[in-house]
Amino acid sequence: MLKVAMSLAMTRFTRCDKMVNLLRIKVRLPEGHWSGDVSRLRPEAILRIEETMPLSKGRGTAKLSSSIDLAAELLSHTGIDDLRHLGVNRYEVDIAPKGGGYIKPITETGVIPQSPFEVRDGWVDWTIECVSQKGFELVQKLKQSDIPYRVVSTRSTNSRMLTSRQRTIFDSAMNEGYWETPRRITLTKLAELLGVSKSTLSVQLHKIEGVVLNSYADKIRRNSP
Numbered sequence: 632m633l634k635v636a637m638s639l640a641m642t643r644f645t646r647c648d649k650m651v652n653l654l655r656i657k658v659r660l661p662e663g664h665w666s667g668d669v670s671r672l673r674p675e676a677i678l679r680i681e682e683t684m685p686l687s688k689g690r691g692t693a694k695l696s697s698s699i700d701l702a703a704e705l706l707s708h709t710g711i712d713d714l715r716h717l718g719v720n721r722y723e724v725d726i727a728p729k730g731g732g733y734i735k736p737i738t739e740t741g742v743i744p745q746s747p748f749e750v751r752d753g754w755v756d757w758t759i760e761c762v763s764q765k766g767f768e769l770v771q772k773l774k775q776s777d778i779p780y781r782v783v784s785t786r787s788t789n790s791r792m793l794t795s796r797q798r799t800i801f802d803s804a805m806n807e808g809y810w811e812t813p814r815r816i817t818l819t820k821l822a823e824l825l826g827v828s829k830s831t832l833s834v835q836l837h838k839i840e841g842v843v844l845n846s847y848a849d850k851i852r853r854n855s856p
Contacts, residue, residue, distance in 0.1 A: 656757055658773065682694045690730065735772075736772035
């Protein structure tokens with residue numbers, strides 16, 4: 632999670648009292664924003680912002696890694712005051728005034744995107760956990776500011792991933808070794824065990840796999856090369 636140390640002079644962010652919605656949204660960063668500009672300059676690059684500390688007037692610091700060497704592009708951007716190498720394609724930067732912290736709709740809404748997050752070709756991929764009203768407010772402010780955005784997904788953090796029937800199938804498949812390599816039970820045998828047709832079970836397993844993969848997609852991306 633994002634660790635932000637705020638002073639009274641810094642932009643004030645607040646977490647919502649009841650975190651019930653998980654909003655994943657991609658937003659086009661404006662011209663002049665350091666990470667937006669650098670990623671547009673090198674669209675093949677993937678910037679992974681590991682940690683950021685926003686200050687007032689668009690200043691701040693950030694730690695990031697990249698899929699390619701971006702030291703020259705970062706140093707030449709007017710929004711970057713200083714750059715420190717942390718390893719291979721890893722950097723810490725000091726962001727100049729108006730160099731690009733969180734965009735105005737984020738600061739005005741008062742939500743904090745989860746970190747780490749990625750920036751590609753000018754688009755930042757944020758996941759925000761908050762009440763639905765805050766998510767709605769953010770989208771409205773993006774619209775009012777004419778900032779391009781795409782809502783990727785929304786889901787309730789309190790909602791169940793699987794139905795009771797799907798949970799039964801999931802447990803049976805796990806216990807019988809259906810997803811092991813090599814499989815300890817075939818689709819036909821598992822269908823017989825559960826008392827359903829092979830075609831019905833195949834559809835249910837496909838739905839279960841989709842739910843699980845979608846739920847952990849962001850974590851897989853963050854923790855994979």
